[in-house]
Amino acid sequence: MINKNRILNLFLDLVKIDSPSLKENDVASFLYSLMLEKEYDVKNDRAGDACGGNTGNLFVRIPATGAGEPIGFSAHMDCVEPCCGVTPIIKDDVVYSSGDTVLGGDDKAGLAIMIEAINHLEEESIPHPEINFMFSMGEELGMYGVKNMDTTLLPAKNIIVLDSGGAVGTIVVNAPSEALISMVFHGKSVHAGIIPEKGINAIQIAAEAISNMNLLRIDACTTANLGRIEGGGAANIVTDLVELSAEARSTKEESLKHQLDHMKKCCTDAAAKFGGSYEFNYEVSYPALHVDEDSLLLAKVEKSYKNVGLTSSRVSTGGSSDSNILSGKGYGVLTLGIGMCKAHTTGEFIAIKSMTDCAELVADIMRS
Structure with a gap:
């Protein structure tokens, strides 16, 4: 015993x-x-x-x-x-x-x-x-x-x-396998009260990308989550930089790749809409x-x-x-x-x- x-x-x-x-x-x-x-x-x-x-x-x-x-x-x-x-x-x-x-x-x-x-x-x-x-x-x-x-x-x-x-x-x-994701959105900083039309707000780019992403439970074997968003400063300055940390998981390799491609496309489309740019990087943390x-x-x-x-x-x-x-x-x-x-x-x-x-x-x- x-x-x-x-x-x-x-x-x-x-x-x-x-x-x-x-x-x-x-x-x-x-x-x-x-x-x-x-x-x-x-x-x-x-x-x-x-x-x-x-x-x-x-x-x-x-x-x-x-x-x-x-x-x-x-x-x-x-x-x-x-x-x-x-x-x-x-x-x-x-x-x-x-x-x-x-x-x-x-x-x-x-x-x-x-x-x-x-x-x-x-x-x-x-x-x-x-x-x-x-x-x-x-x-x-x-x-x-x-x-x-x-x-x-x-x-x-x-x-x-x-x-x-x-x-x-x-x-x-x-x-599941997990991919750790870093998204960085770049805009253009100007005075928000004097020449806002000359600026590109990175918060708007990030918000547009996020609003179009499929997140949380994607399907029976795949999930995705946004963990942290950081950026901005004074209210009278158009924000030129926003950083976002996220993850995606799946027990199927093809499903994980599909989710990563989807999230990257959301960033591409958002940056194109507002005239900014972005960086999208990920690392598979474990198989x-x-x-x-x-x-x-x-x-x-x-x-x-x-x-x-x-x-x-x-x-x-x-x-x-x-x-x-x-x-x-x-x-x-x-x-x-x-x-x-x-x-x-x-x-x-x-x-x-x-x-x-x-x-x-x-x-x-x-x-x-």
């Missing part, structure tokens, strides 16, 4: 350690010591050096005690803010935040689940193949840890990522994640759900995780729901049973 008190105490220890993105060193040090105590091979790849972080990803190699292909498990160490000074509160076997910070179940519940699962196997002398852990950094800011990871330290070909909301049983089989229906890893995991008496369901998500980057790097990846609720809010909570059920599932996946 999974040790309820042990996993709970580990989870509580973890959430009490401050670890905002790029400042995960304290939780990394805690995990490093914990894994060394068990005489595992632990390495830090210094991925943080490439993105301004104070630690890298931690990799743990757990030697095989039985047959089977190596398998990896991953969860991230950082939390969204406000996440410092977390005071967890337990009520009716559910762990809540105190209400002025997030709880940090995203993703410290994932960390605790991985560690409890291997503790259970070793305590019960249950054989397992070589197991690789990755405790990643910088996930919440854009998966910086896995983008800059040393892949030689994660030799397993298949990785289970414990970082999704929803009930234990959720298996993410589709997740889409697609799990084939005949995936052997998917079949293995679904069998483990049955073994432990849990019902599984395949889902698509509009969010992203380290899984997107790992998949793009050639790993076979599944993201599992771990039962965290209201993540990224100060109302975040997780049931203790969700953690114990998920740890039992992970232990079964780990078995030879």
